[in-house]
Amino acid sequence: MRHHLILRIVAKLLIPPILLFALYVQFHGDFGPGGGFQAGVIFGAGFILYALIFGVETAKKVAQPEIVRVMVAVGVLLYGAVGLVSLLLGGSYLDYSVLAHDPVRGQHLGIFIIELGVGITVAAVMITIFFTFASRGRS
Amino acid sequence: MEHLIVIVLLSFLAITAVAIVMLHDLVAVVMLFGIFSLLSAVIFLVLDAVDVAFTEAAVGAGISTVLMLGTLALTTPKEKTSPRFAPIPLLVVIITGAALVYGTLDMPRYGDPTAAIHQHVAPRYLERAPRETGIPNVVTAVLASYRGYDTLGEVTVIFTAGVGVMLLLGSPRRQTKRKRGKR
Numbered sequence: 264m265r266h267h268l269i270l271r272i273v274a275k276l277l278i279p280p281i282l283l284f285a286l287y288v289q290f291h292g293d294f295g296p297g298g299g300f301q302a303g304v305i306f307g308a309g310f311i312l313y314a315l316i317f318g319v320e321t322a323k324k325v326a327q328p329e330i331v332r333v334m335v336a337v338g339v340l341l342y343g344a345v346g347l348v349s350l351l352l353g354g355s356y357l358d359y360s361v362l363a364h365d366p367v368r369g370q371h372l373g374i375f376i377i378e379l380g381v382g383i384t385v386a387a388v389m390i391t392i393f394f395t396f397a398s399r400g401r402s
Numbered sequence: 403m404e405h406l407i408v409i410v411l412l413s414f415l416a417i418t419a420v421a422i423v424m425l426h427d428l429v430a431v432v433m434l435f436g437i438f439s440l441l442s443a444v445i446f447l448v449l450d451a452v453d454v455a456f457t458e459a460a461v462g463a464g465i466s467t468v469l470m471l472g473t474l475a476l477t478t479p480k481e482k483t484s485p486r487f488a489p490i491p492l493l494v495v496i497i498t499g500a501a502l503v504y505g506t507l508d509m510p511r512y513g514d515p516t517a518a519i520h521q522h523v524a525p526r527y528l529e530r531a532p533r534e535t536g537i538p539n540v541v542t543a544v545l546a547s548y549r550g551y552d553t554l555g556e557v558t559v560i561f562t563a564g565v566g567v568m569l570l571l572g573s574p575r576r577q578t579k580r581k582r583g584k585r
Contacts, residue, residue, distance in 0.1 A: 288456075292539065292542050293537045293538070293539055293542055294537075294538050294539055295539060296452035296453045296455075296456050296539070296541075297453065297456055298453070298541075298542050298545065298546070300457060300556075301453075301456045301457055301460050304457075304460040304461055304464065304465055305460055307465065308460070308464050308465060308468075311465070311468055315468070332568070335561060335564045335565070336561070338557065338561075339557050339558060339561045342553075342554055342557055343554065346550075346554070356551075357550035357551060357554065359547060359550075366534070367533075367534065367535065367536040368536070370534065370535040370536060370537070370543075370547055371535065371536050371537065373546075373547070374535065374537060374542065374543070374546040374547055377546055377550065377553070377554075378542070378546055380557065381553065381557050384557050384560055384561055384564075385557075385560055387564070388560050388561065388563060388564035389465055391564050391567070391568060391572075392469065392563075392564060392567045393468065393469065393472065395567050395568060395571045395572045396469060396472035396473065396475075396476065396567075396571065397472060399476060399571050
């Protein structure tokens with residue numbers, strides 16, 4: 264794909280807005296449609312587009328597989344940790360109301376963090392699966 | 403007008419499904435799967451399920467198309483067909499389809515406010531979610547807070563899928579070993 268000039272230019276123009284849109288969907292999911300899952304998929308799609316156009320090896324330099332692999336677990340652990348923190352603060356598991364002095368603020372904070380966890384895991388899994396499939400084809 | 407849009411979309415959906423069954427070129431089938439997902443996303447949009455439409459468009463039309471193309475690159479883009487006519491699978495499909503259609507006869511009409519699903523917990527969520535969580539998007543409030551356990555389970559499923567793919571296909575160590583073996 265290295266010689267497709269139009270594809271390369273269009274991808275370079277498109278990838279930053281895709282990643283930005285993913286972040287918007289992630290952090291605006293409380294107010295509009297979207298949330299961690301959709302944001303993670305879009306964020307992963309940005310990296311997959313990059314890998315399709317510029318090659319998997321180049322993409323692996325940007326999103327190093329070792330780091331992405333750790334991120335797969337970090338998201339789930341972040342989600343579970345919010346539950347543990349709410350347990351330690353005297354609430355029941357995944358009850359966000361105890362996370363802040365005001366229950367509504369606590370709910371907001373809890374939802375924000377767990378959506379971030381969902382986004383991290385989904386994006387990392389999407390990137391990992393694509394890398395795995397794409398690397399296998401050439402070996 | 404909305405009825406007309408839904409009818410047109412559903413007919414397109416049916417045509418796409420038939421074309422998927424008829425075609426043997428798997429690359430074309432994958433493209434049609436993408437179109438199928440996009441049409442479903444538009445139907446969800448017409449039904450005011452914006453979050454579901456969003457997910458369907460991103461996952462169904464986007465990621466899974468790429469992954470299926472990747473799979474085709476690893477395997478073969480041609481479908482293996484058997485020339486024999488198989489009556490038993492056809493019979494099973496017809497009976498299952500008829501049972502499913504029979505099942506829908508008992509369903510409440512679309513948008514019926516007295517349907518069981520609108521009477522159970524939905525009114526409580528709609529009434530209290532903005533006050534209890536301070537989040538205007540009730541879908542996010544339900545998914546992340548009221549149904550936090552379920553969402554944790556879903557994330558674990560995605561995590562497991564990722565780990566499964568890594569274990570089955572990934573393992574960079576085994577790949578280098580195989581490369582060395584080839585040399």
